[in-house]
Amino acid sequence: MDPRIEQIVKSYQERKINRRVFFERLIAVVGAYPLAHHLLETSGMAMSVLSQVESEAASIESTAVKYPGEGVTLEGYLSRPQGTGPYPAVIVLHENRGLNDHIRDVARRLASQGYVALAVDLLSRQGGTGSLADPDAARAAFRNVSDDDVVRDLNSAYNYLQSHAMVRQGRTGVIGFCWGGQRCFLYATANPNLKAAVVFYGATPEEAALANIQAPVLANYGETDQRITSRIPETEAAMRRLGKSYDFKIYPGAGHAFFNDTGDRYDEAAAADAWNRTLAFFKNNLG
Secondary structure (H helix, E strand, C coil): CCCHHHHHHHHHHHCCCCCHHHHHHHHHHHCHHHHHHHHHHHHHHHHHHHHHHHHHHHEEEEEEEECCCCCCCCEEEEEEECCCCCEEEEEECCCCCCCCCCHHHHHHHHEEEEEEEECCCCCHHCCCCHHCCCHHHHHHHHHCHHHHHHHHHHHHHHHHHHCCCCEEEEEEEEECCHHHHHHHHHHHHHCCCCEEEEEEEECCCCCHHCCCCCCEEEEEEEECCHHHHHHHHHHHHHHCCCCCCCCCCEEEECCCCCCCCCCCCCCCCHHHHHHHHHHHHHHHHHH
């Protein structure tokens, strides 16, 4: 391993730098955000270093998990409080980079607030995020992920949580970011048993599908993310016409992926407010 990376890891493990600085320094060495995450996944450091340090700091338990899907073994990352439970649960959906530490950290943050959080790897059918050769291969793999497979695999994740001894039955929500934000909204149209859905800068399903939503939806968007935000008035009108609960906020000056604190589009103020909204929403709807 590059000695510069070894020194970054050592400083992080000794708590001389925090997780965000760890990523900033790692990206400076490898050259790009996708390469940094790819290195962490393929080297195993995402689990052996980051997960261990962050879970210990948050006084939670986190582990990689495998669970049955339809014709495939699915992979994910489960974070939970250290108590006996049962606790409400949240399914966490990743961006178009696959399951990485940004999404694992969302799961850990939810666990620290009293939820069993399952970050799913929706590239499991392609071998899993960590098995892909490079970031370009990861992006290409998403072309083979159909919406039907997403719904099937999220149903398997939902069923896995419902059978988990630590999970409070019937109190499960979903949260998704970017590509996963769109699939989060999609899944809310497909599973009437969900109790809450939180969309971060994800596109809206067609109106015909919105009629099937039973759960309240909270959404957070960046003002400059026009590809997404340009459709929000249409989405709001459709959800109101259909009698659905849709609470959205557009953050001035923020862009796409503003919540991702491992990337260069992170907006600290917008991210903090969106997280507080998310926690209050889950508290109200999941307990």
